[in-house]
Amino acid sequence: MAxxxxxxxxxxxxxxxxxxxxxxxxxxxxxxxxxxTMATLGKGLFNIEQFRSGVExxxxxxxxxxxYYERWIATLERNLIRAGVxxxxxxxxxxxxxxxxxxxxxxxxxxxxxxxxxxxxxxxxMSPERELxxxxxxxxxxxxxxxxxxxxTHTRLPRYVRGKTGVxxxxxKAFVFPESNAAGDGENPEWCYxxxxxxxxxxxxxxxxxxxxxxxxxxxxxVAA
Amino acid sequence: xxxxxxxVNYPSLRTRAIESLLVEKGILASDAVDRVVSTYExxxxxxxxxxxxxxxxxxGEYKTRLLENATGAIAELGISGMQGENMVALENTSEVxxxxxxxxxxxxxxxxxxxxPYWYKSPEYRxxxxxxxxxxxxxxxxxxxxxxxxxxxxxxxxIRYMVLPERPAGTDDLSEEELTELVTRDSMIGVAxxxxx
Numbered sequence: 411m412a413x414x415x416x417x418x419x420x421x422x423x424x425x426x427x428x429x430x431x432x433x434x435x436x437x438x439x440x441x442x443x444x445x446x447t448m449a450t451l452g453k454g455l456f457n458i459e460q461f462r463s464g465v466e467x468x469x470x471x472x473x474x475x476x477x478y479y480e481r482w483i484a485t486l487e488r489n490l491i492r493a494g495v496x497x498x499x500x501x502x503x504x505x506x507x508x509x510x511x512x513x514x515x516x517x518x519x520x521x522x523x524x525x526x527x528x529x530x531x532x533x534x535x536m537s538p539e540r541e542l543x544x545x546x547x548x549x550x551x552x553x554x555x556x557x558x559x560x561x562x563t564h565t566r567l568p569r570y571v572r573g574k575t576g577v578x579x580x581x582x583k584a585f586v587f588p589e590s591n592a593a594g595d596g597e598n599p600e601w602c603y604x605x606x607x608x609x610x611x612x613x614x615x616x617x618x619x620x621x622x623x624x625x626x627x628x629x630x631x632x633v634a635a
Numbered sequence: 636x637x638x639x640x641x642x643v644n645y646p647s648l649r650t651r652a653i654e655s656l657l658v659e660k661g662i663l664a665s666d667a668v669d670r671v672v673s674t675y676e677x678x679x680x681x682x683x684x685x686x687x688x689x690x691x692x693x694x695g696e697y698k699t700r701l702l703e704n705a706t707g708a709i710a711e712l713g714i715s716g717m718q719g720e721n722m723v724a725l726e727n728t729s730e731v732x733x734x735x736x737x738x739x740x741x742x743x744x745x746x747x748x749x750x751x752p753y754w755y756k757s758p759e760y761r762x763x764x765x766x767x768x769x770x771x772x773x774x775x776x777x778x779x780x781x782x783x784x785x786x787x788x789x790x791x792x793x794i795r796y797m798v799l800p801e802r803p804a805g806t807d808d809l810s811e812e813e814l815t816e817l818v819t820r821d822s823m824i825g826v827a828x829x830x831x832x
Contacts, residue, residue, distance in 0.1 A: 418738030439647040445668030504652035521664035537720035621785035626792035
């Protein structure tokens, strides 16, 4: 069991198609979706984990059939509705109105101070690193097993390493724990680690064309092997 | 795909519906939307990463700092920002080739590479590059030597990875600025070599 986004190792997908001289955005609405998302994230209406979780709630068939920024529209709507700032009925009604009068201009309002704050964050960063007093549970070289527990809400442990054994190769900082923050239960930071999994341990004996995979993992996803 | 003029399709209508409602409710700053978009269309892109790579090729001490503390070394060139707060640089050599993916979504080092290309975000790349990386790289035009160890890095947490590609042979006489022109976006993801388009 996993949500639609957790597709590492999924078989049956076709070639990777590259677009030559690809533009940053493919249409005006993609520009606006990206900008609206960044601006409403910046207002604190939802957090990045809730945004990702909203993408993951898309059922797998529409997930695979929709474009990248169509998935952003879906999670943007979900998160704005959950934040209580707009209702689905309002969005539906406005969409219908606009389809009848597509020439209608979208209104404008400006907030220069917020704009400067947001641009400052874009250029300066907003690290999810947090102070943590607890000692690190693992050291470089430790053999660890990734949790095999099913998680049906937001998680950052890819399904393809669940229950698999690997070796800690890098100690990272303590970062906000996504499962907790997505659920609105606070940041609850944990130490993070980079774990190397050998191809045959992940994919089994048919892994001759595979390679070791390095996965970044929060501490509570790991137990000592 | 290129640019579409599609003001009446469903995603466009839906987006305009959301934007107009948020503006009316006094929640959305239109100037912030404009500025964010123009920042990623015009200011932040793979040229930043190319400058980092060219500096590392030209200055051995800088390269050492980049591999030990990528975030700090990148900041020395005035490059920092959202989705690049915790960077790790991976060195490609004749022995080891690194390639980067985010299987769960689209995590990518924005300050050095800009926003990710469509193929990087596609289910095809995300699903396949972890389980059949050599086949994916061959499809994308990169044949590795059998002796090269391939390593796949899944950006599943808050580290953002950039690849330091191998410096192409025969470039000893090039200036740092000339070297910058050899560094492609794809070479810094690990799906191409530097010096090839």
